[in-house]
Amino acid sequence: MRLADSLWTEWKIALRxxxxxxxxxxxxxxxxxxxxxxxxxxxxxxxxxxxxxVERTLGTQAHIRILPPDEVNRIxxxxxxxxxxxxxxxxxxxxxxxxxxxxxxxxxxxxxxxLAVSPVxxxxxxxxxxxxxxxVALLGIxxxxxxxxxxxxxxxxxxxxxxxxxxxxxxxxxxxxxxxGIGDKLRLDAGEGREAVVDIAGIFELGVRELDARYVxxxxxxxxxxxxxxxxxxxxxxxxxxIFEADQVAERLARLTGLRAESWMETNGQLLNALxxxxxxxxxxxxxxxxxxxxxxxxxxxxxxxxxxxxIGILRAMGSPRGQILRVFLLQGGLxxxxxxxCGGGVGWGLVQVFNLFGPRLFTIPxxxxxxxxxxxxxxxxxxxxxxxxxxxxxxxDPAVAIRYV
Amino acid sequence: xxxxxxxxxANEVLRLEQVRKAFNIGTPLETEVLHGIDLRLNRGELxxxxxxxxxxxxxxxxxxxxxDTPSSGELYVLGQATRDSDDExxxxxxxxxxxxxxxxxxxxxxxxxxxxxxxxxxxxxGKPSHADIDLARGLxxxxxxxxxxxxxxxxxxxxxxxxxxxxxxxxxxxxxxLADEPTGNLDxxxxxxVFELFHRINAQFGCAILVVTHDPRLAADCxxxxxxxxxxxxxxxxxxxxx
Numbered sequence: 249m250r251l252a253d254s255l256w257t258e259w260k261i262a263l264r265x266x267x268x269x270x271x272x273x274x275x276x277x278x279x280x281x282x283x284x285x286x287x288x289x290x291x292x293x294x295x296x297x298x299x300x301x302v303e304r305t306l307g308t309q310a311h312i313r314i315l316p317p318d319e320v321n322r323i324x325x326x327x328x329x330x331x332x333x334x335x336x337x338x339x340x341x342x343x344x345x346x347x348x349x350x351x352x353x354x355x356x357x358x359x360x361x362x363l364a365v366s367p368v369x370x371x372x373x374x375x376x377x378x379x380x381x382x383x384v385a386l387l388g389i390x391x392x393x394x395x396x397x398x399x400x401x402x403x404x405x406x407x408x409x410x411x412x413x414x415x416x417x418x419x420x421x422x423x424x425x426x427x428x429g430i431g432d433k434l435r436l437d438a439g440e441g442r443e444a445v446v447d448i449a450g451i452f453e454l455g456v457r458e459l460d461a462r463y464v465x466x467x468x469x470x471x472x473x474x475x476x477x478x479x480x481x482x483x484x485x486x487x488x489x490x491i492f493e494a495d496q497v498a499e500r501l502a503r504l505t506g507l508r509a510e511s512w513m514e515t516n517g518q519l520l521n522a523l524x525x526x527x528x529x530x531x532x533x534x535x536x537x538x539x540x541x542x543x544x545x546x547x548x549x550x551x552x553x554x555x556x557x558x559x560i561g562i563l564r565a566m567g568s569p570r571g572q573i574l575r576v577f578l579l580q581g582g583l584x585x586x587x588x589x590x591c592g593g594g595v596g597w598g599l600v601q602v603f604n605l606f607g608p609r610l611f612t613i614p615x616x617x618x619x620x621x622x623x624x625x626x627x628x629x630x631x632x633x634x635x636x637x638x639x640x641x642x643x644x645x646d647p648a649v650a651i652r653y654v
Numbered sequence: 655x656x657x658x659x660x661x662x663x664a665n666e667v668l669r670l671e672q673v674r675k676a677f678n679i680g681t682p683l684e685t686e687v688l689h690g691i692d693l694r695l696n697r698g699e700l701x702x703x704x705x706x707x708x709x710x711x712x713x714x715x716x717x718x719x720x721x722d723t724p725s726s727g728e729l730y731v732l733g734q735a736t737r738d739s740d741d742e743x744x745x746x747x748x749x750x751x752x753x754x755x756x757x758x759x760x761x762x763x764x765x766x767x768x769x770x771x772x773x774x775x776x777x778x779x780g781k782p783s784h785a786d787i788d789l790a791r792g793l794x795x796x797x798x799x800x801x802x803x804x805x806x807x808x809x810x811x812x813x814x815x816x817x818x819x820x821x822x823x824x825x826x827x828x829x830x831x832l833a834d835e836p837t838g839n840l841d842x843x844x845x846x847x848v849f850e851l852f853h854r855i856n857a858q859f860g861c862a863i864l865v866v867t868h869d870p871r872l873a874a875d876c877x878x879x880x881x882x883x884x885x886x887x888x889x890x891x892x893x894x895x896x897x
Contacts, residue, residue: 253780260776261764268764562760565721566774566822567749569742648721651756 258572261563262579269552273584276548280588280627281595283541287534288596288623293603294530296613298523302491305516308454310366310397310485312498313515314356315508316346343371345480352484352505361488361497364396367481369471373438375464377426384422384464386438388471388481397485400452400465406430407450412467415449419460423451436464438474446470538630545584545634549577553642560642561650570643577639578632585631586624593620665697666733667829667862668718673727675713687713689885690727695864697829700856702873703866705882711866712834714882718864719752719832720744732829749778753823753861755833761807761815761822768794768803771822778826786825793821797851813844820851824859831855833865837872849875 266273319339326332346352349367356365369388374381391411395401400417401409407430411417416434428434428448437443446466453460472478488497491512498511513520553560560573597620604612670693676686687710695701705711716722717729720736723744729736731751736744753774761770771790772782782790794800797817802810807818816836823831833852837845849865849872856863865876873879874893881889 250780256780257776264764558758558760559762562754562756562762563773563777564745565719565748565754566777567745568777569745572777646721648716651721651760 258575261576277588279544281592283537284589284592285596289599292600300611311487311494313510314484345477349481364487366393366397366485369481371475373436376435385462388468403452405453410449416446417450417465420453421461542630542634549638553638557650557653561647564647574639574643578635581631581635585627589624589627668695669730671728673724676725695862698860700863700876701878702876703880704873709882710885753828753831755836757835757838774826797821831863
């Protein structure tokens with residue numbers, strides 16, 4: 249007999265066996281549905297949460313920062329007949345420019361893995377207005393390039409994003425601390441008599457208090473003058489296409505340029521660590537829920553096999569091959585997994601929508617359209633696997649004994 | 655439907671040659687239940703197998719029904735030796751050549767009466783054809799249960815269930831029908847009607863029927879009575895026609 253014909257019969261028997269034990273089937277389906285709903289919801293939630301956290305973190309910083317190498321003491325080698333004893337104090341790191349930064353920028357512009365390159369000069373200063381003073385970080389930028397790293401124009405809450413010709417853009421907290429509004433004047437003092445007065449052209453809010461209180465964006469040239477590094481930049485910010493490959497790209501760039509390259513993964517080690525532990529926790533929850541669902545299916549089918557011993561015996565006596573009995577129970581496992589996870593997947597998806605509509609609304613969870621079908625596929629395979637033991641037992645029944653089972 | 659089977663000598667359906675069956679072989683508990691059974695059953699015969707409890711009737715029927723294998727000797731179904739054939743081959747032969755009727759009717763409760771009758775055909779070739787369904791309905795009509803075709807087995811009486819089981823055993827047109835105390839669980843009137851049915855289908859379909867029974871009156875009605883005592887056939891004789 250062809251397998252397709254045999255499967256027709258097996259499908260019919262499996263379906264009837266499930267329908268015949270309606271209560272048992274409903275209970276286990278409910279169990280599977282709850283399990284898959286939990287898996288779908290928690291997967292969507294954690295994936296969404298992590299994507300959101302990463303997006304927020306990277307929204308205010310470059311993926312890779314290229315910096316000049318630290319200044320170190322060179323220790324003269326001692327001659328062969330003497331033992332050097334060294335007492336070394338680390339060098340103070342003065343503000344220095346990246347040598348040949350234009351060349352580095354041009355090389356990075358050509359790199360396939362890098363999306364955007366923005367040279368920046370940054371250094372400390374004191375901002376003064378009247379008697380109020382605040383310590384700030386000056387950032388001299390090339391606006392079109394910088395915008396591709398951090399879309400600052402999107403975060404403006406007042407004025408416009410103009411930094412040229414004596415204009416500056418500052419953060420919301422700084423504006424509040426110094427009582428500044430659009431068009432007001434701000435005195436910047438970078439030390440050693442280098443001072444400038446700038447007009448406030450725009451106020452931004454990045455949502456990170458530290459940045460909103462300290463960042464003062466200036467034109468590249470003006471910042472170079474203030475920080476006494478004419479023509480220099482202190483850092484080159486870049487973004488990469490694959491954010492989780494940033495550390496590898498950084499390593500490559502460091503070798504390529506001979507400069508220091510810090511990836512966001514390095515500077516946010518704790519965050520990555522937290523994300524990784526969160527992923528492991530989610531994975532564990534999923535595996536254990538999956539295992540308990542599998543055991544549920546296995547135990548229900550094991551009971552069903554015993555309940556149907558006599559019917560299995562009679563099917564065998566009528567000429568049903570062992571493989572057919574085996575497949576009848578494998579199909580039941582698969583069907584339970586499929587139908588249970590279809591309900592559960594739907595509920596899980598619904599929970600995500602409810603969370604998006606009525607939850608804390610800190611962020612929305614996007615549901616990957618493949619999530620529910622994938623969960624159903626995994627549940628179906630789990631069901632078939634869970635059914636393997638009971639099905640093998642059923643297929644191995646001795647028909648002569650099974651028929652007389654009461 | 656049995657065109658795939660090898661031709662059997664003359665009209666012989668079943669032949670047992672020196673069939674022995676022992677259990678727990680090789681252990682101190684080894685017991686031989688059947689001691690060298692020789693038996694032949696021809697097409698169209700209706701034979702009763704009688705004997706006290708523990709005489710080996712059920713064991714013999716299991717062997718004949720290919721649910722079990724002899725310890726020694728050979729068993730031919732439609733001329734085909736079966737002792738060395740594997741489970742798959744014997745399962746196939748069961749479906750092709752043998753119909754079973756059991757004491758506890760054993761219908762499958764999840765299926766309707768009609769589907770139960772069709773089950774051996776569904777096992778054989780999947781989805782039943784219109785011809786299959788017509789055949790099954792005809793058989794249900796034959797056993798007087800045409801109007802119960804769509805009922806569940808639990809909705810009809812024990813005697814009716816047994817008649818459904820007989821219709822199911824006949825749906826593959828088997829050359830050999832085995833019945834293991836088919837009336838053991840029925841009242842006298844139902845038992846009588848089941849035996850009448852055996853007589854009728856025996857005459858109509860010409861299949862060989864072997865019935866295990868405890869009831870000497872019913873056995874006397876069959877054309878032949880085989881008596882089994884302590885694993886030996888002690889008598890095997892034709893009965894004088896009673897009707």
